[in-house]
Amino acid sequence: MNATHQASAANIVDTTVSVLASVDVHCWIGSYPFREVPHPEPELLLKVLAREGLQSAWVGYLPGAFHRDPAPANRALYAALAPHRPTLRPAPIVRPDWPGWRQELAKAVELGVPAVRAYPMQWGYGPGNQFLAELAMACGEAGVILQLTVRFEDLRQRHSMDMAGDLSAAAVRAIARLPESRCHLMVLGAGRELIEEIHWGLTPGEQLRVWYDFGWVWGPPDDQFEQLVRTMGGERFVVGTAWPLRLTQQSRALVDLLSEEIQRALTLGEGTDVAARARNAAKIRVENG
Amino acid sequence: MTRSETPLGGPAPLIDVHAHFHTDRTGRADWSRYNDSRIAAGRRIGISCHVASVLGSWGHTSPTYFPSPVDVTYANNWMTTYARESGGEVRAFIAVNPNHTSHAIDEIIRGFARGAIGIKLAASRRADDVLLDEIGAAAEQFRAPVLHHVWQHRRRDWPNQDASDGVELARLAVRHPTVTFILAHIGGGGDYSHTFPAVRDVPNVVMDLSGSGIDRGMMDEAVLWVGAKRLLWAADLTLCTGLTKLRALDVMGLSADDIADIRWRNALRIFPTGSFPTVATEGAA
Numbered sequence: 001m002n003a004t005h006q007a008s009a010a011n012i013v014d015t016t017v018s019v020l021a022s023v024d025v026h027c028w029i030g031s032y033p034f035r036e037v038p039h040p041e042p043e044l045l046l047k048v049l050a051r052e053g054l055q056s057a058w059v060g061y062l063p064g065a066f067h068r069d070p071a072p073a074n075r076a077l078y079a080a081l082a083p084h085r086p087t088l089r090p091a092p093i094v095r096p097d098w099p100g101w102r103q104e105l106a107k108a109v110e111l112g113v114p115a116v117r118a119y120p121m122q123w124g125y126g127p128g129n130q131f132l133a134e135l136a137m138a139c140g141e142a143g144v145i146l147q148l149t150v151r152f153e154d155l156r157q158r159h160s161m162d163m164a165g166d167l168s169a170a171a172v173r174a175i176a177r178l179p180e181s182r183c184h185l186m187v188l189g190a191g192r193e194l195i196e197e198i199h200w201g202l203t204p205g206e207q208l209r210v211w212y213d214f215g216w217v218w219g220p221p222d223d224q225f226e227q228l229v230r231t232m233g234g235e236r237f238v239v240g241t242a243w244p245l246r247l248t249q250q251s252r253a254l255v256d257l258l259s260e261e262i263q264r265a266l267t268l269g270e271g272t273d274v275a276a277r278a279r280n281a282a283k284i285r286v287e288n289g
Numbered sequence: 290m291t292r293s294e295t296p297l298g299g300p301a302p303l304i305d306v307h308a309h310f311h312t313d314r315t316g317r318a319d320w321s322r323y324n325d326s327r328i329a330a331g332r333r334i335g336i337s338c339h340v341a342s343v344l345g346s347w348g349h350t351s352p353t354y355f356p357s358p359v360d361v362t363y364a365n366n367w368m369t370t371y372a373r374e375s376g377g378e379v380r381a382f383i384a385v386n387p388n389h390t391s392h393a394i395d396e397i398i399r400g401f402a403r404g405a406i407g408i409k410l411a412a413s414r415r416a417d418d419v420l421l422d423e424i425g426a427a428a429e430q431f432r433a434p435v436l437h438h439v440w441q442h443r444r445r446d447w448p449n450q451d452a453s454d455g456v457e458l459a460r461l462a463v464r465h466p467t468v469t470f471i472l473a474h475i476g477g478g479g480d481y482s483h484t485f486p487a488v489r490d491v492p493n494v495v496m497d498l499s500g501s502g503i504d505r506g507m508m509d510e511a512v513l514w515v516g517a518k519r520l521l522w523a524a525d526l527t528l529c530t531g532l533t534k535l536r537a538l539d540v541m542g543l544s545a546d547d548i549a550d551i552r553w554r555n556a557l558r559i560f561p562t563g564s565f566p567t568v569a570t571e572g573a574a
Binding site: 035036037038051153154156157160218219220221222223225243244245246247249250252253254256257260263 | 292297323324326327329330333334440441442444478479480481482501502503504505506509526527528529530532533534536537540
């Protein structure tokens with residue numbers, strides 16, 4: 001049943017016209033070690049993107065987040081997405097305490113990826129980790145976005161062997177505050193409190209290099225997303241669905257449930273624009289250097 | 290630009306069987322704004338009726354899951370009044386703390402006289418505790434369902450509540466086979482995959498889809514295990530995830546009948562006759 005994603009049974013209004021960005025910056029392919037995930041294949045992701053009115057996605061390799069060595073996961077990711085580029089763009093893993101990580105990053109840059117992903121909690125990094133700081137600096141120099149995953153599942157349902165906690169605001173702030181850094185960060189899977197603790201814990205200049213997806217922020221009746229857009233502006237938020245783990249309809253539902261006033265004024269961040277900014281920041285560095 | 294008045298969740302009837310409101314005694318300065326937001330978002334989504342409760346003082350003057358009798362009474366009075374004044378847009382559950390058994394029974398009797406249509410049990414006592422049998426008997430007397438807070442796969446005690454899981458609720462349901470128990474929020478925390486087999490063979494347990502959890506595959510598995518006739522759409526504390534699930538229901542490959550069952554027809558069958566005067570009953574059989 002879940003594989004088909006058939007055409008709508010006509011209960012729901014057309015959802016393709018709405019205020020959303022065109023890029024889903026937070027997808028994976030591949031299986032999840034702690035539960036069955038229906039059909040996490042790129043071919044199905046393409047259908048889901050079309051259904052949701054999204055033009056492209058940045059895609060990681062889900063099993064790799066739980067492996068020690070990311071290289072085989074990245075090889076599998078590049079191969080699986082090759083027939084589907086540029087709609088599906090790889091977001092490979094770079095693990096900065098692993099030998100050869102700079103070559104892995106260089107290869108990713110050579111292949112034109114918009115972002116690389118790191119999983120600090122799965123690798124046992126605490127706030128202020130030096131390896132992660134080195135990766136952030138290197139991403140800034142290379143002009144690729146660094147994506148940090150806060151969580152894969154709600155804490156309350158995790159497998160007894162899944163001991164990693166959620167990524168902390170302190171860990172993100174430490175990366176965003178690195179002196180001279182040009183790293184553009186995307187924080188994926190954060191809730192309202194985490195976003196606020198990061199955003200308001202940074203200088204205005206630092207804030208401008210951090211983006212968030214908003215699928216774990218709640219709408220009415222608490223209206224957390226409304227509050228965040230009202231206080232931080234919509235530009236800090238990008239669309240990230242966490243497919244195939246989560247239902248992709250959530251981002252659009254949150255936007256649709258904003259008040260008319262906020263919705264009318266809303267301009268979300270766009271992944272491609274952020275990627276261009278990251279590239280430009282790297283160029284400026286080279287030119288100045 | 291004025292946005293469309295078409296309900297985001299579609300024009301078909303839609304009943305939220307797991308809603309909550311706040312009162313002036315629940316410790317939120319913005320309690321009224323919260324309630325207004327729920328109603329406004331409900332209208333935008335197209336919710337025909339919110340079946341709602343207030344859990345005592347929500348922790349302000351006694352614990353949310355162990356509310357004092359005074360807080361229970363105030364909350365139920367507020368809830369039934371609010372429902373009565375809503376013109377059918379809101380209906381009330383009577384929330385009780387079974388540790389104060391005679392008070393709980395009195396509240397149920399009083400609450401149904403004030404128009405309540407169901408009983409809400411949270412986590413004041415484990416679901417399979419014999420103390421809940423009098424509540425079950427009251428539900429049978431009023432031919433009303435019991436909405437029971439559930440922690441999906443409770444592997445340990447959780448703070449601030451005597452939570453129950455599907456296995457424990459199933460034990461209570463077996464003792465009261467004529468009462469329908471709504472197992473709360475399969476997306477509301479814990480491992481829902483444990484819940485489905487736990488209640489599959491207990492037909493008087495139905496499940497609501499609410500909660501912030503929107504895992505892909507969760508609703509598909511629920512349908513596979515218990516069927517659409519034992520599932521009810523609901524939102525609980527997050528109407529955004531409710532809308533997300535509505536939209537996902539539409540692309541899961543379910544039949545129109547299955548979707549209608551989940552959206553509203555199962556609620557019509559489960560709650561007392563006449564509970565939803567604002568919902569057209571054509572095709573409700």
